[in-house]
Amino acid sequence: xxxxxxxxxxxxxxxxxxxxxxxxxxxxxxxxxxxxxxxxxxxxxxxxxxxxxxxxxxxxxxxxxxxxxxxxxxxxxxxxxxxxxxxxxxxxxxxxxxxxxxxxxxxxxxxxxxxxxxxxxxxxxxxxxxxxxxxxxxxxxxxxxxxxxxxxxxxxxxxxxxxxxxxxxxxxxxxxxxxxxxxxxxxxxxxxxxxxxxxxxxxxxxxxxxxxxxxxxxxxxxxxxxxxxxxxxxxxxxxxxxxxxxxxxxxxxxxxxxxxxxxxxxxxxxxxxxxxxxxxxxxxxxxxxxxxxxxxxxxxxxxxxxxxxxxxxxxxxxxxxxxxxxxxxxxxxxxxxxxxxxxxxxxxxxxxxxxxxxxxxxxxxxxxxxxxxxxxxxxxxxxxxxxxxxxxxxxxxxxxxxxxxxxxxxxxxxxxxxxxxxxxxxxxxxxxx
Amino acid sequence: xxxxxxxxxxxxxxxxxxxxxxxxxxxxxxxxxxxxxxxxxxxxxxxxxxxxxxxxxxxxxxxxxxxxxxxxxxxxxxxxxxxxxxxxxxxxxxxxxxxxxxxxxxxxxxxxxxxxxxxxxxxxxxxxxxxxxxxxxxxxxxxxxxxxxxxxxxxxxxxxxxxxxxxxxxxxxxxxxxxxxxxxxxxxxxxxxxxxxxxxxxxxxxxxxxxxxxxxxxxxxxxxxxxxxxxxxxxxxxxxxxxxxxxxxxxxxxxxxxxxxxxxxxxxxxxxxxxxxxxxxxxxxxxxxxxxxxxxxxxxxxxxxxxxxxxxxxxxxxxxxxxxxxxxxxxxxxxxxxxxxxxxxxxxxxxxxxxxxxxxxxxxxxxxxxxxxxxxxxxxxxxxxxxxxxxxxxxxxxxxxxxxxxxxxx
Numbered sequence: 001x002x003x004x005x006x007x008x009x010x011x012x013x014x015x016x017x018x019x020x021x022x023x024x025x026x027x028x029x030x031x032x033x034x035x036x037x038x039x040x041x042x043x044x045x046x047x048x049x050x051x052x053x054x055x056x057x058x059x060x061x062x063x064x065x066x067x068x069x070x071x072x073x074x075x076x077x078x079x080x081x082x083x084x085x086x087x088x089x090x091x092x093x094x095x096x097x098x099x100x101x102x103x104x105x106x107x108x109x110x111x112x113x114x115x116x117x118x119x120x121x122x123x124x125x126x127x128x129x130x131x132x133x134x135x136x137x138x139x140x141x142x143x144x145x146x147x148x149x150x151x152x153x154x155x156x157x158x159x160x161x162x163x164x165x166x167x168x169x170x171x172x173x174x175x176x177x178x179x180x181x182x183x184x185x186x187x188x189x190x191x192x193x194x195x196x197x198x199x200x201x202x203x204x205x206x207x208x209x210x211x212x213x214x215x216x217x218x219x220x221x222x223x224x225x226x227x228x229x230x231x232x233x234x235x236x237x238x239x240x241x242x243x244x245x246x247x248x249x250x251x252x253x254x255x256x257x258x259x260x261x262x263x264x265x266x267x268x269x270x271x272x273x274x275x276x277x278x279x280x281x282x283x284x285x286x287x288x289x290x291x292x293x294x295x296x297x298x299x300x301x302x303x304x305x306x307x308x309x310x311x312x313x314x315x316x317x318x319x320x321x322x323x324x325x326x327x328x329x330x331x332x333x334x335x336x337x338x339x340x341x342x343x344x345x346x347x348x349x350x351x352x353x354x355x356x357x358x359x360x361x362x363x364x365x366x367x368x369x370x371x372x373x374x375x376x377x378x379x380x381x382x383x384x385x386x387x388x389x390x391x392x393x394x395x396x397x398x399x400x401x402x403x404x405x406x407x408x409x410x411x412x413x414x415x416x417x418x419x420x421x422x423x424x425x426x427x428x429x430x431x432x433x
Numbered sequence: 434x435x436x437x438x439x440x441x442x443x444x445x446x447x448x449x450x451x452x453x454x455x456x457x458x459x460x461x462x463x464x465x466x467x468x469x470x471x472x473x474x475x476x477x478x479x480x481x482x483x484x485x486x487x488x489x490x491x492x493x494x495x496x497x498x499x500x501x502x503x504x505x506x507x508x509x510x511x512x513x514x515x516x517x518x519x520x521x522x523x524x525x526x527x528x529x530x531x532x533x534x535x536x537x538x539x540x541x542x543x544x545x546x547x548x549x550x551x552x553x554x555x556x557x558x559x560x561x562x563x564x565x566x567x568x569x570x571x572x573x574x575x576x577x578x579x580x581x582x583x584x585x586x587x588x589x590x591x592x593x594x595x596x597x598x599x600x601x602x603x604x605x606x607x608x609x610x611x612x613x614x615x616x617x618x619x620x621x622x623x624x625x626x627x628x629x630x631x632x633x634x635x636x637x638x639x640x641x642x643x644x645x646x647x648x649x650x651x652x653x654x655x656x657x658x659x660x661x662x663x664x665x666x667x668x669x670x671x672x673x674x675x676x677x678x679x680x681x682x683x684x685x686x687x688x689x690x691x692x693x694x695x696x697x698x699x700x701x702x703x704x705x706x707x708x709x710x711x712x713x714x715x716x717x718x719x720x721x722x723x724x725x726x727x728x729x730x731x732x733x734x735x736x737x738x739x740x741x742x743x744x745x746x747x748x749x750x751x752x753x754x755x756x757x758x759x760x761x762x763x764x765x766x767x768x769x770x771x772x773x774x775x776x777x778x779x780x781x782x783x784x785x786x787x788x789x790x791x792x793x794x795x796x797x798x799x800x801x802x803x804x805x806x807x808x809x810x811x812x813x814x815x816x817x818x819x820x821x822x823x824x825x826x827x828x829x830x831x832x833x834x835x836x837x838x839x840x841x842x843x
Binding site for chain 1: 521
C-alpha cells in the first residue's frame with residue numbers, strides 16, 4: 001500500500017460556517033418549518049433533505065482509497081492514514097459503471113407505470129382515472145355480503161376546510177354509488193386525507209353499502225311514470241321509455257341507472273349539471289317518490305289499463321284496486337279523468353330546444369356540393385334494390401361490368417328485347433371499313 | 434279520348450261476364466258446371482257464414498304483440514269498468530274492420546281489344562308507342578292505356594303493360610319491379626314451416642292486386658299447404674280465413690277443417706261449415722232442412738259422407754264422448770296438464786279475489802299465514818279493509834293524534 005500523505009492539502013486555519021456545523025444541522029436550516037410557519041401551512045411546501053452522498057461515497061473512485069477512521073477501520077500505530085486498496089479488473093469496472101447503472105434504473109422524473117390496458121367498455125369517464133370505472137362489490141358488512149353488487153365512483157374532488165390551527169385543510173371526497181341491478185342501490189360520500197383518492201373511494205363504498213334503498217321498476221327495466229325532481233339548482237325530468245330504448249341521460253345518471261337496473265330511460269337535466277351529489281340526490285328522490293300501478297289503482301279506485309302500441313292499443317288491465325271500492329262512471333270526479341301523463345311532474349316540462357343547424361349549412365360551397373350530389377340521390381336505394389333482387393351479386397365495378405356484359409349478350413342474341421323508343425337513343429351500327 | 438273511354442270499359446265489362454271456368458275451382462273437383470265465384474263470394478248468406486266462422490281472437494291473434502316500425506311507449510289510463518267495456522267494444526269494432534276479407538276475384542283478362550287497324554301507319558317506327566291516361570281522376574284500375582303497334586294496330590294494353598305504365602307514372606314503394614323471392618319455393622316452404630302463413634299472405638296482398646293471376650296462384654298454393662298440413666290455427670282470426678274456407682268449400686274439401694273445429698269442440702262452426710258448403714254447392718247431396726239443429730246437421734253430414742271417416746276422427750270423438758282433442762291428449766300425457774296448469778306468478782294480476790290465495794303475492798306461504806291487506810298512507814279512509822298496526826313507523830304519531838282528539842272531546 002502506497003502512502004498518499006504528501007498529496008493531502010491541509011487548511012487547518014479555515015474555519016467557516018459550514019465547517020463549524022454538522023451535516024444534519026446544515027440541512028435543518030433548509031428544511032425546518034417554524035411553528036408559525038406550520039400554522040400558515042408551509043409544512044406542505046418544505047424542502048426535502050437531498051441525498052447528496054448517493055452518488056459520491058467517500059473513497060469510491062476507480063482508485064479505491066481507504067481512509068482510516070472514515071471508510072476503513074482505524075488502527076493504532078498505523079502511519080498510513082490513507083491507503084489505496086488493491087482491486088481486480090472486474091471490481092474496477094463495476095465501480096466505474098455503478099453510478100451509471102443506478103441512473104439507468106431510476107425513472108427520469110416522469111411517472112411511467114405499465115398499466116393494464118382496459119377494455120373500452122370498462123374505461124371510466126376520462127383517461128386512466130378511477131372515476132366511472134366498475135369497482136366491484138363492496139366488502140361484506142356484519143355477515144351480509146354484497147356479491148352481486150357493482151360499484152361506480154361518480155366523482156372524486158378535493159374539498160377544503162378552514163381551521164384556526166392548521167389553516168386550510170384539504171380532504172379528498174368521493175361520491176360512490178353501488179347497486180345490484182335489480183332495484184337495490186345505495187350512494188354515499190367517502191372522505192380521506194389529501195391525495196388518498198383510493199382510500200376515499202373505499203370509504204365511500206363502505207358507506208354506500210350501509211345506505212341501501214329499493215326502487216320499484218316497471219317490467220324490471222324502466223320507471224313507472226315520468227317524474228320531476230330537484231335538489232339545490234339541479235332539476236331532473238325523467239321519462240319512461242319503451243323496451244330497447246336504452247339509457248339516454250347524463251353520464252353520471254347512466255352509471256346510477258346501471259347500478260339500480262334501469263334499462264330504458266330518458267332524463268333531461270336542467271340547471272346545474274356539474275353538481276353530481278345534487279344530481280344523484282334529485283334523481284334518487286324522484287325514483288323513490290314513484291307510485292306503482294297497484295298503489296295508483298288503490299289510491300284512485302280505478303283500473304290501471306295498459307295500451308301497448310305493439311298490440312294496437314288493446315286495453316289490458318295492469319292493476320285493479322284490492323281494498324278500495326271500484327268507482328263507477330257516475331262517481332268519477334273531474335280529476336280522475338285527467339290524462340295519466342299529466343298526473344305527475346308538477347306541471348313542469350323540460351325545455352325542448354330544436355337542434356341548431358351547423359354553421360356551414362348555409363355556406364355557398366356546402367349548398368353547391370349538395371346540388372352536385374342531387375342527381376345521385378336515388379343511387380343507394382337502387383343499389384340496395386338490385387342487390388336484393390339478385391341482379392348484381394356484389395356492388396363492385398367488376399360485378400357490375402360482368403352484369404352489363406351479360407345483358408348486352410342477351411340483347412344481341414335476341415333473348416331480351418332491346419329497350420327502344422321515346423327518350424332512348426337509337427343504336428347506330430358501326431360501318432365496316 | 435272522351436269518345437273511346439266508355440267504349441273500352443264497356444268492352445271489358447262484357448268480357449268479364451262471359452267466363453267459362455273459374456280459376457278458383459280445381460279441375461280435380463267433382464263439379465264441372467259454371468259458377469260465378471266472384472258473385473257467390475259477395476253473396477250475403479255466404480258472407481255471413483264466413484264471418485261467423487272467422488272467430489275474432491283479440492288477445493292472441495288480431496292484436497297480438499307485433500313489431501312496429503316506430504318505437505313508442507305504451508300508454509296508461511285509469512278506467513272504470515264501463516269505460517273499459519266501451520273501449521273493448523271499440524277494439525272489437527276495429528278488429529272487425531281489420532278482418533275484412535281479401536276479395537276473391539278471377540284473374541284479369543289477358544285478351545286485348547283492337548280499337549283500330551290503320552295500315553297506312555305501318556312501319557312508322559321500329560317501336561310500339563304506349564299512350565297512358567294520367568289525368569287526375571283516373572285510378573290505377575280504370576286508367577286507359579292503349580298501344581300502337583308498329584304494324585299500325587291500335588289496341589288496349591294487356592295487364593302486364595297496364596301495370597308497367599302504372600308503375601312508371603305512379604310508383605309505389607310496396608311494388609318494386611321484381612316479386613320477392615319469398616313468393617317462390619324454397620323460401621316459401623321455409624316460411625310456411627315457421628308458421629308464417631299470415632305474413633306471406635299479407636305481403637302478397639301488399640304486393641299484388643287481388644285479381645292478379647300471380648296472387649291467385651300464390652294464395653291457392655298457401656291454402657293447399659295449410660289444408661295438407663292441417664295447420665288451421667295459423668290462419669284463424671285473420672282476413673285470409675274467409676277466402677280460405679270459401680276455397681275449401683268450393684272445391685268440396687272441408688273434412689279436415691271440420692275435424693279441426695270438432696277437435697276444439699266448436700259444433701256450431703262445424704254446422705256453419707256444412708251450411709256454407711251447401712250454399713256454395715246447391716247441388717250437393719247432403720240435405721239441410723230449415724229447422725235442423727247444429728248437432729243434427731253435423732251428424733247427417735257424418736252419416737252421409739262415410740268416405741271421410743278417416744279424416745274426421747276428432748269430430749266423431751267429440752260427438753260421441755263430448756271431450757275435445759286437448760282433453761284426450763292430456764289424458765294420454767298425464768304430466769302435460771300439470772305443466773300447463775302451473776301459472777306464471779309474474780303474469781297473474783293481483784285482485785281482491787286472489788290476494789289471499791296461492792296466486793297472490795305470498796304464494797304457497799298463504800296456506801300457513803293469513804294475508805292482511807293494509808292501505809298505504811295516501812289512500813285515506815279504512816272502509817272494509819283490515820289494518821295492521823304493529824311494526825309501522827308512524828304508529829306513535831297516530832296514537833298521539835288520537836290522544837289529542839280524546840282530550841278535545843273531554
